[in-house]
Amino acid sequence: MSTAAPARGTASWWKGHAAFLLMVGMWLAWTAGLRPLTAPDEGRYAGVARAMLQSGDWLVPRLDGLPFFHKPPLFYWLAAAAMQVFGVHEWAARVPSVLGAWLAAASLYTFLRRHADLRLARWATLALCTSPFFFVGAQFANLDMLVAGCITATVACAADALRCLEEDRPWRSALALAFAAAALGLLAKGLIGLVLPGGVIVLWALLARRARVALRMAVWWPGWLLLIAIAGPWFVAMQLRYAEFFDYFVITQHFRRFADSGFNNEHPLWFYGPVLLGLCLPWTLWLLLWWRKPGPAPTRGTSGLPLLMLVWMGVVVVFFSLPRSKLVGYVLPALPPLAALVALGMARVLGASPRRGRVLGATGIAAALMCVGAVGLAAHLGTPPDSRLRLPAGQSVQPGDRVVMLDRYYYELPFYWQLHGPVVVAADWRPAVAQASDNWRKELADAGDFEPAAKSAWLQSIDAQPARICGPGRTWVIGPSNAQLVAPWVLGMQLVTFDAEIAVWRHDGRAGEAVDCLAGHATPGALPAWQGAS
Known part of the structure; x- marks a missing residue:
């Protein structure tokens, strides 16, 4: 007891x-x-x-x-x-x-x-x-x-x-x-x-x-x-x-x-x-x-x-x-x-x-x-526009698709879009620019220094993208809604969706396509987002 x-x-x-x-x-x-x-x-x-x-x-x-x-x-x-x-x-x-x-x-x-x-x-x-x-x-x-x-x-x-x-x-x-x-x-x-x-x-x-x-x-x-x-x-x-x-x-x-x-x-x-x-x-x-x-x-x-x-x-x-x-x-x-x-x-x-x-x-x-x-x-106060951005019904990024983020890294999009791997970040990666501010650019540049081969694969210049987009395979480009100011070649892609800050373009490449396929023309609906919105 x-x-x-x-x-x-x-x-x-x-x-x-x-x-x-x-x-x-x-x-x-x-x-x-x-x-x-x-x-x-x-x-x-x-x-x-x-x-x-x-x-x-x-x-x-x-x-x-x-x-x-x-x-x-x-x-x-x-x-x-x-x-x-x-x-x-x-x-x-x-x-x-x-x-x-x-x-x-x-x-x-x-x-x-x-x-x-x-x-x-x-x-x-x-x-x-x-x-x-x-x-x-x-x-x-x-x-x-x-x-x-x-x-x-x-x-x-x-x-x-x-x-x-x-x-x-x-x-x-x-x-x-x-x-x-x-x-x-x-x-x-x-x-x-x-x-x-x-x-x-x-x-x-x-x-x-x-x-x-x-x-x-x-x-x-x-x-x-x-x-x-x-x-x-x-x-x-x-x-x-x-x-x-x-x-x-x-x-x-x-x-x-x-x-x-x-x-x-x-x-x-x-x-x-x-x-x-x-x-x-x-x-x-x-x-x-x-x-x-x-x-x-x-x-x-x-x-x-x-x-x-x-x-x-x-x-x-x-x-x-x-x-x-x-x-x-x-x-x-x-x-x-x-x-x-x-x-x-x-x-x-x-x-x-x-x-x-x-x-x-x-x-x-x-x-x-x-x-x-x-x-x-x-x-x-804390919800970023990229977490609200959704692709139209019936469209999604598939395994094997190439994804390019233009002049910015959108942290939330891989999570919400359930992307299948790393994306290409197209920006100015010169050391003087990449190390100038404590931001996404410096984070990625510092990370890339540990593996130079991976850095060259995922951190690329904006000017190099058109030749990589043209050709077999589908490419998605995510960037600011006025991206044509730094990358006029997006006007040659199909505009998929946009809001006041972010836009998404897509290009369905074909075998034998010329490397300048995006130059000199724009597909229907590919006006800059701010013009389309008006």
């Missing part, structure tokens, strides 16, 4: 936590497939994952058939696996971000439940998952939320291990999980998966006078062995295959991007302050009440939590504020500690107030409605 009761209690205990976390996962995932891919990020990362699935090469990420080493492969592995199971659509492309968000929420919940109390853990998780910033980030197909989940798990497990070691309780399992999560962070987005959580734990340990305990954790060799075993093989394989990999991935994509100012999205130093406060409403309003007279504190162990959460949030915000180039999603790893601070503020203000449930419910409902509204706003 004495042993059966704890077993039943343990089962019920696990069921309660599992049910809560299952509801969290369902909430984060339920609207993930309701909007088109956003350009350029979602189209880029979903396209690389789809190409990985299509080609069967799960080792080298490829953008238009060229090695794409801006980031490591974990997102692509997860997205490609989801597409293989669920099919190629938006929801599957966003599965890695949903998983990253759930990992962040589950890690925060578990840490606070262990080192504070259940009420605080649930409040913080509710605030995190119903913050519009976090909710939309969980349904955005890029690497930011995935690495945020890995960073959150690393910090939570490492902090748990440090406290357990200090209190002479079992700590090795938690620390092993921290090293494993850091390894996944390395595979998700590179060095920040290790550097950021390491900086958080080191600074927190120094401020809390726990440096000796942190040092003991840092030199725990089984953890480093586990990290190398998980993350090392892919990096070693890429370096062995491409001699330039280390210089490009580590030096250029990490240190030069961090230090240089020649990249997009430059913002002032204070950029992330308004981002965090504004995009996490209404929960951040509780931070304004932080200094009110505190109510009853949570039942146990919260004395060191505010310092950990402030250090955690501060390290992330300061780190990403230093470079001039700033994207909103970079600061997602700061949201879990922000949510914990919100929950601590609510506990101080509400205490045991009889209105606590009503206030929490009203705030949660308002936040949930804002999350849904934010998804709709993201769909309205």
